[in-house]
Amino acid sequence: MSEQLYQRIMLEHARNPHGAGKVPRGTEDGEALNSACGDDIRIALQWGADGRLEKMTHELQGCAVSKASASLASQKLAGLTTAEIREVAAGFHARLGQTGFEKEWGDFQMFNGIEKFPARIHCARLVWQAVAQALAKREGGAP
């Protein structure tokens, strides 16, 4: 049942997403497009002098799952270095739709069970694709 997908935490994130704002086309650090449904996200990253992410702003056309994922990413990635962000991203991809998220992953546990809705896994990944692109751009390497 769809109620299993839309847990309370997900609905809260989707209703009041952290980091939602305007990222005018052309100013984004990273972008991702879901060609299957037309959803897209643009993100802008603000870095501190200490090399840590101060703020991630995102502008998103998408469903509750992609909104909640973008919100959670904005919340969790603030204060991290690029290396730390890559580590979180790798952990996210290893767990999403596969092993699931352990207790210490906190709100990420809202994605546990998403494997029953395979069409929605790419919605949760959307923001992370944009993050990978932004990191690659910042580091001048491959995403």
Add this chain to the structure above:
Amino acid sequence: MPSEFTNQKETALFQPEHVRRQFPIFEREVAWLDNAATTQRPERVLRAMDEFNRRHNANTRRSVHRLGAEATAAYEGAREVVARFIGGESPAEVIFTPGTTVGINIVANSLAHGGIGPGDEVWISAQEHHGNWVPWLKATQTLGAHLRIIPLLPDGHLDLARFQEGLAGGRVRWVALTWVSNVLGFENDVRAFCAAAHGAGARVLVDAAQAAAHVPMDVRALGCDFLAFSGHKMYGPMGIGVLWGRAELLAQMEPFILGGEMIGRVEEQAATWAEPPYRFEGGTPNVMGAVGLGEAMGWLENLPAGAHEHVSALAREAAQTLAELPGVRILGPAMERVSLVSFCVDGVHAHDVAQVLDGRGIAVRAGHMCAQPLLRRLGVESAVRASFAPYNTMDEVNALVEGVRAAQELFA
């Protein structure tokens, strides 16, 4: 879903339950309202394909053995069924394709050999599916020609007057037009567009993907030059479709897929082509698919009276009822419905609406529906689409509306 036919609004003339029983898939509990994406297959179609596979499987036209002759007869028999079904003059005008998209690509590709050059124009409409958009986009870009778009009137209908102005410019060579939009759900006056285009010496291809299951097709009455549709949207199997073309035009056309079955004579450094329709059927054909499609057409012709009226009544009822829900916007005029309704729900993304409906056993389509330019013109990012067939019931329409309400509540 309640499987018993109970709703008062259904006419005594047509009983969807009688049709529904012919579809093995409904042994599963599902309200299949995604018929515009693909329809389900009746027992009769499944059996015909099974029979072909079990008893007659062979490659066509190149075998002297008995099974080869049977397979060839089955394939060419299906071609004759198609020709009759669409009012064509000859089976030689019927090309079997994998589906609508490939049919359109065959014709769009031929533009390169059709004398279209820089400055010439190809017109499509703002309603087109990507399948009737990007082949023409690529062709015009490659040839230095222009792709022009017939705009929409405020109610979503195509602007014939604007098209006629375009024709007056004298550069329009080709027109490609959908008969029934897969998003807006009404029938375009294709006949008027064909007449106008022919008056200016342009050729017309009609995308009949969403018309084939619901609107009687008569290519001669329609007045088009080419017509493309898919088997799996009319109760046949996937992987088979039809491109119909006027014999005199097919005779001048270059092939698209090159290889076996489509040749005349092959030398080391030269080749000639077979006559139509074989010229356009390179490679081993989908005989099983053709058999299934022919059977599906037979099934459609034997539908009880009132079946098509029932389908459009379901779509109208869904459109009207959904339009009455606060925060729901339906796309296109509520009353003009062949078989489907697309809608948007304020504050709830289409995918989330579809997910909630799926949780209630209702299958609908959500997203851009392969019509991104149209949705952009309508000012929406994505939409939900419910599309109907004779096996659907008014109870399913009611369940759809209830489900949309539930989605609104969940995301309120």
